[in-house]
Amino acid sequence: MRYSLLNVVVNGLTGNRFTGPAWRDAAPKPAYDVVIVGGGGHGLATAYYLAKEHGIRNVAVLEKSWIGSGNAGRNTTIFRSNYLLPGNQPFYEWSVKLWEGLEQELNYNVMASQRGIVNLIHSDAQRDAYARRGNAMRLSGADAHLLDRDAVRRMMPFLDFDNARFPIKGGLWQPRAGTARHDAVVWGYARAADALGVDIVQNCEVVGFTRGPDGSVTGVETTRGTIAAEKVALAVAGSTSRVAKSLGIRLPIESHVLQAFVSEAVKPLVPGVVTFGAGHFYISQSDKGGLVFGGDLDGYNSYAQRGNLAVVEDVCEGGMAVMPLIGRVKLLRQWAGLCDMSMDGSPIVDVGPLAGLYLNTGWNYGGFKATPASGWCFAHTIARDEAHPLTAAMRLDRFRSGRVIDEKGVGAQPNLH
Amino acid sequence: MRIVCPYCGARDAHEFAYLGDAAPTRPDPSAADAVDAFHDYVHLRDNPAGPLDELWYHAAGCRRWLVVTRDTRTHAITATVLAATAEASS
Numbered sequence: 001m002r003y004s005l006l007n008v009v010v011n012g013l014t015g016n017r018f019t020g021p022a023w024r025d026a027a028p029k030p031a032y033d034v035v036i037v038g039g040g041g042h043g044l045a046t047a048y049y050l051a052k053e054h055g056i057r058n059v060a061v062l063e064k065s066w067i068g069s070g071n072a073g074r075n076t077t078i079f080r081s082n083y084l085l086p087g088n089q090p091f092y093e094w095s096v097k098l099w100e101g102l103e104q105e106l107n108y109n110v111m112a113s114q115r116g117i118v119n120l121i122h123s124d125a126q127r128d129a130y131a132r133r134g135n136a137m138r139l140s141g142a143d144a145h146l147l148d149r150d151a152v153r154r155m156m157p158f159l160d161f162d163n164a165r166f167p168i169k170g171g172l173w174q175p176r177a178g179t180a181r182h183d184a185v186v187w188g189y190a191r192a193a194d195a196l197g198v199d200i201v202q203n204c205e206v207v208g209f210t211r212g213p214d215g216s217v218t219g220v221e222t223t224r225g226t227i228a229a230e231k232v233a234l235a236v237a238g239s240t241s242r243v244a245k246s247l248g249i250r251l252p253i254e255s256h257v258l259q260a261f262v263s264e265a266v267k268p269l270v271p272g273v274v275t276f277g278a279g280h281f282y283i284s285q286s287d288k289g290g291l292v293f294g295g296d297l298d299g300y301n302s303y304a305q306r307g308n309l310a311v312v313e314d315v316c317e318g319g320m321a322v323m324p325l326i327g328r329v330k331l332l333r334q335w336a337g338l339c340d341m342s343m344d345g346s347p348i349v350d351v352g353p354l355a356g357l358y359l360n361t362g363w364n365y366g367g368f369k370a371t372p373a374s375g376w377c378f379a380h381t382i383a384r385d386e387a388h389p390l391t392a393a394m395r396l397d398r399f400r401s402g403r404v405i406d407e408k409g410v411g412a413q414p415n416l417h
Numbered sequence: 418m419r420i421v422c423p424y425c426g427a428r429d430a431h432e433f434a435y436l437g438d439a440a441p442t443r444p445d446p447s448a449a450d451a452v453d454a455f456h457d458y459v460h461l462r463d464n465p466a467g468p469l470d471e472l473w474y475h476a477a478g479c480r481r482w483l484v485v486t487r488d489t490r491t492h493a494i495t496a497t498v499l500a501a502t503a504e505a506s507s
Contacts, residue, residue: 241464252460254437255489300435303466303489308418310431343460399460412459415435 003107022187023194028201028224032060034382035220035229037206037243039063040072041182042360042367043235044189044200045375046382048106051196053376054383059198060229061190062222064205068186071238071367074305074337076260076292078273078284079369080117080177081142084133087393087405088346093142094390095373096176102372108188111181111287116272118152118171120159120322126277130172137174147171155271158325166278166321177273179284185371208246216355217247233358233382235374238338239303240361249353251361252343252399254414256297258365259307259336261315263329265289274322281318283326290332293319297339297365299415307336339365344404345417349378349391358382359396364417421497424479432477438462439470439484439500466490472500 001007001019011018034050036043039061050056063069079099081092098105099112121127127146134144152171153161161168190200201224208221209232219228236243241253270285283293295315298307312334319326342348342362347370350359360378363370377388387395398404410416418430440463444454466489473483482500487493 239466241462242466245463245465250457250461250463252462254462254464255466300487301437301464301469301471301489302492304492308430308492310418310429400456413437415437 022191023200026060026199026201028060028062028204028222028227029199030225031219031228032199033058033229034231034233035059035227036061036233036235037220038070038235038237039067039190039200039202040070040235040237041068041185041189041371042237042363042374042378044186044193045371046233046235046360046378047198047200047375048189048193048196049375049379050383051193051198054379056383057197059193060227061193061198061200062204062206062220062227063200063202066202067190067200068183071337071339072182072186074260074335075182075368076282076284076294077179077182077368078117078177078282079112079180080174080273081369082117082119082133082137082144082172082174082177083407084136085405085407086136086140088407089136089140089142091373091377091390091394092369093137093140094376095370096142098372098376099178099180100176102180102185102188106188106192108184108191110184110188112178113180113287114176114178115284116173116175117177117275118147118155118173118272119275119277120152120168121170121172122166122168122278124169127170134172143174143176145173145175147173156274158269158323159274160322160324163321166276179273179286182368189375206243212356214355217357229356231356231358231382233360233378235360235378237340237361237363237367240340242303247354247357251348252412253340253362254301255303256300256339256341256415257302257304257307257336258294258297258339259311259315259334260292260294261312261334262286262332263291263326264332266291266329276318276322279318279321281315281322283319283323291326291329297341297415298336303338305336305338307334339363339367341414341417343399343412343414344406345408345410345414346405347374347394348396349374349381350387350395351381351385353396418492418494420473420483420485420494422475422478422481422483423497423499424481425475428475428478432475433483434474434476436472436474439472439503468495
């Protein structure tokens with residue numbers, strides 16, 4: 001059913017009896033053209049764009065649990081394109097452009113809200129760095145404004161401008177950045193992909209792969225039987241090393257855990273997203289009123305999907321330093337997601353490294369914002385067996401050739417990106 | 418999380434700095450396959466879900482490097498030895 005103002009009003013007045021589920025609970029068929037492993041935002045977006053842009057509709061998305069149960073439900077729902085390096089910036093800017101039209105594209109309310117992001121400036125050196133970053137953003141067609149202290153104060157008077165250690169001197173503002181509803185993004189892509197004929201198979205864990213005589217990947221073995229596929233695409237960020245291990249592949253990836261927090265609901269306070277780079281703390285406010293915030297990784301390899309108290313304390317200290325009023329707000333919930341931390345802090349979208357295999361991984365803690373463009377470019381990579389121009393720099397062989405995309409400039413130390 | 422340092426006893430993880438997997442060892446730069454070996458050494462990791470030997474530095478304590486055996490699924494630590502001891506016995 002296509003959602004419209006008319007049927008929302010009619011159903012709203014008649015007990016919300018929308019007919020039928022929004023997508024089929026498909027049982028796996030014995031064979032597909034493309035099998036996508038991982039029913040998160042990236043996997044579902046890839047399936048949608050494969051069907052929509054490339055006409056490949058004999059596609060299955062396999063999810064070991066329910067769709068959106070992994071990192072798609074464990075993030076802080078921000079999209080932005082305030083990147084510096086040419087290998088990254090145009091890709092994330094395309095993602096923001098897709099976010100801007102996503103609701104019309106999917107006919108689904110993903111609650112995308114372009115409320116802007118401000119990166120705070122505390123020193124002259126930081127202002128220089130952000131001026132350079134803003135110029136790089138504008139060169140690739142994104143929007144960026146350098147704000148002085150008074151402009152930031154008018155926007156967010158509640159920040160601690162006269163902090164003795166990190167006084168606020170200004171900010172880099174990207175007005176087109178924003179937030180979206182993470183579950184709705186998953187559901188919207190699932191519903192739209194399903195309508196184009198994609199099978200979304202839940203509770204179907206991939207436990208191994210079938211291989212041809214030449215070593216190529218010819219299908220997957222799952223808890224619901226063996227499924228043959230001409231092409232197998234991995235979109236299992238957080239668990240990529242685990243899945244790749246059964247193919248004998250070692251990757252430039254470590255799994256780390258990133259915590260996020262939400263407070264009790266308060267009246268509208270934070271107008272957009274604010275980042276405090278000096279202490280690493282960032283915050284936005286959900287439509288429900290909760291303050292959604294986070295900070296650093298826990299810092300050591302983990303598959304636990306939960307964090308430790310030391311980082312809870314660290315994040316809250318960062319929050320108190322930049323925004324002392326949150327000391328009066330009660331913490332409601334805390335969660336942690338598994339991040340595929342790559343060795344240069346940038347993602348990997350590529351053909352291979354085995355025949356019949358396609359790789360989408362290494363999203364670090366920036367996977368949510370990339371969801372639409374990741375699906376767009378990965379679908380292109382799968383359909384045409386070549387990298388999309390926007391992900392041409394994000395290939396696996398860059399670590400061997402030295403063409404890394406080290407946005408933060410800390411080298412091969414994944415827990416520091 | 419607490420780490421039992423062989424010198425200092427059980428201390429909060431806050432006192433330690435993390436390096437990562439203890440398995441990679443620096444390859445011979447004069448070997449014929451040094452380019453491949455350094456690529457693997459610098460970038461590739463097993464990244465297991467389960468027990469992992471990893472290097473921690475007791476920065477706010479005895480300032481010794483430790484090899485900590487920790488389960489990455491539960492964060493449970495099963496063994497801690499000085500890195501120098503681990504190296505001598507390997």
